[in-house]
Amino acid sequence: MSISSAPLPDPSSPPATTAAAPAPIPRPTGSDGATATVLPLRPRTTASPVVTVPVALALMALLLALKPALQGSYVGVILFSRGWVQYAIVGCTFWSLGILASKALCHLSAQRPAFRLSCLPHRIEQDLDMATAREICRRMGERFAAASFVGRWALQRSLLFARVYRVLEAVAAGRSLQDASGQQQRLADTDADAVESSFASVRVFVWAIPILSFIGTVLGIGEAVGGFSQAVASAEDLEVIKKSLSGVTTGLAVAFDTTLLALVMSIVVMLPMSALQRLEEGLLGAVDDYTGEHVLSRVRAEPPPAAPLVSLTDATIEAAIARSLAAHEAEARRRTEDLGLACDRAVDRVIAGWDGVYRSVGEALTLHARE
Numbered sequence: 001m002s003i004s005s006a007p008l009p010d011p012s013s014p015p016a017t018t019a020a021a022p023a024p025i026p027r028p029t030g031s032d033g034a035t036a037t038v039l040p041l042r043p044r045t046t047a048s049p050v051v052t053v054p055v056a057l058a059l060m061a062l063l064l065a066l067k068p069a070l071q072g073s074y075v076g077v078i079l080f081s082r083g084w085v086q087y088a089i090v091g092c093t094f095w096s097l098g099i100l101a102s103k104a105l106c107h108l109s110a111q112r113p114a115f116r117l118s119c120l121p122h123r124i125e126q127d128l129d130m131a132t133a134r135e136i137c138r139r140m141g142e143r144f145a146a147a148s149f150v151g152r153w154a155l156q157r158s159l160l161f162a163r164v165y166r167v168l169e170a171v172a173a174g175r176s177l178q179d180a181s182g183q184q185q186r187l188a189d190t191d192a193d194a195v196e197s198s199f200a201s202v203r204v205f206v207w208a209i210p211i212l213s214f215i216g217t218v219l220g221i222g223e224a225v226g227g228f229s230q231a232v233a234s235a236e237d238l239e240v241i242k243k244s245l246s247g248v249t250t251g252l253a254v255a256f257d258t259t260l261l262a263l264v265m266s267i268v269v270m271l272p273m274s275a276l277q278r279l280e281e282g283l284l285g286a287v288d289d290y291t292g293e294h295v296l297s298r299v300r301a302e303p304p305p306a307a308p309l310v311s312l313t314d315a316t317i318e319a320a321i322a323r324s325l326a327a328h329e330a331e332a333r334r335r336t337e338d339l340g341l342a343c344d345r346a347v348d349r350v351i352a353g354w355d356g357v358y359r360s361v362g363e364a365l366t367l368h369a370r371e
Contacts, residue, residue, distance in 0.1 A: 039144050041155075043162040043191065045111070045280055046198040047102035055098030060091060078257045085216035085258050089209055093265040096205040100272050103198065104279075110154035111283055114161045115290065117143070127300040133172035140165055160287045163187050167295050177299045184296060188288055195280045202273050209262050209269070216258025224251025 063079070070076030079086055128136075144155050155161050163184070170183040 039141055039156075039165060041158075041162040041165065043157055043159045043194075045103055045157075045159075045195055047099045051102045052095060052098040055101060056091065056095040059094040059097065063090065063094075078261050082254045082257050082261075083216065083219065085212055085219065086261055089212050089216075089258075089262050089265055092205045092209050092212070093269055096202050096269045097272070099202050100269075100276055104276055110157050111159060113154060114158040115286070117161070128168075128171055128295065128298045129300045130172055130174055133168045137165060137168050137172055140168075159191055159283065160290060163191070163287055163291050164295055167291060171295075171299055177296070180299055181296055184288075184291055188284070191284055191287070195277075195284060198280075199273065199277060202269065206266060206269055206273070209266050213259045213262030216262075217255040220251045220253070220255030220258060222251070223254065226251075 067076065067080055070079065079090065140161075144152060147155060166187060167180055167184050170180045175183070
């Protein structure tokens with residue numbers, strides 16, 4: 001798929017006419033009634049069953065086509081001669097590989113071309129304010145409308161294109177740099193959750209493959225034990241028991257071969273899943289870095305509102321002094337009242353203390369006189 005990577009013209013230049021492009025859907029942003037383009041963006045890396053199921057069926061058909069060539073070999077015995085559990089394990093494996101291949105080929109390949117798009121003005125020293133952000137959003141809408149069907153499909157699912165566009169929407173709506181940074185963080189968390197959930201179906205298959213191996217193991221051991229017990233019950237000599245042991249070994253072979261196949265298929269699924277997950281995590285990091293470096297770092301911080309100027313006339317100065325003196329006088333009066341209350345409480349405590357001393361001395365003298 002090819003997406004044009006030509007740089008966008010500078011917002012200071014007159015906008016080019018796009019009569020042939022479909023008209024974007026306007027919506028108001030900010031208090032001045034300016035409009036921006038609403039794009040049907042659905043950034044994701046999730047594989048669709050419409051793609052993954054045919055891929056799994058094609059891989060299964062290819063394996064069945066190779067069945068005559070593998071007949072008689074150990075691989076053929078493990079894949080085709082051990083019952084239905086083997087087919088279930090192989091089916092889960094092929095479905096998982098179809099999901100991973102769809103994510104790698106269709107979705108990740110649609111993410112990288114967006115990094116070559118000059119979605120921002122090419123002059124790096126230019127700051128981003130409300131007017132510039134609206135102009136860039138409008139031209140991103142024109143780029144989206146002018147793209148081919150495949151290019152539009154890629155832009156719809158591009159994490160970078162959607163992130164830059166939505167952060168610029170916040171700037172165009174008059175949000176502050178802090179609000180735009182918060183929008184960037186919320187989008188980053190949403191994208192990370194989406195990438196994590198896109199591997200949910202593969203993790204289910206990775207969990208189901210060992211469970212199927214346990215089922216095959218139980219079936220094989222049950223068949224072996226049942227056949228051996230019947231042989232022992234009906235046998236009268238040693239030769240008959242020896243012949244019946246072939247059924248027992250067949251059941252054990254089913255059990256062990258099922259476990260072996262499940263372990264191998266788990267490795268076949270886990271290795272590409274881990275590699276693909278690291279690639280998608282790296283993609284999210286690249287999107288965060290690009291947005292922070294090329295968008296947020298260029299958002300012009302609005303200066304704080306200036307304090308209103310006051311005419312310094314004699315009446316204004318006198319009124320200010322009177323207000324200040326009134327405030328200080330009220331504070332001094334409050335502190336004086338608090339100090340008076342504290343002194344009264346201290347005097348009361350001293351008087352009460354001396355009264356106690358007088359009573360103690362009087363009681364002591366009375367007792368001494370009686371003695």
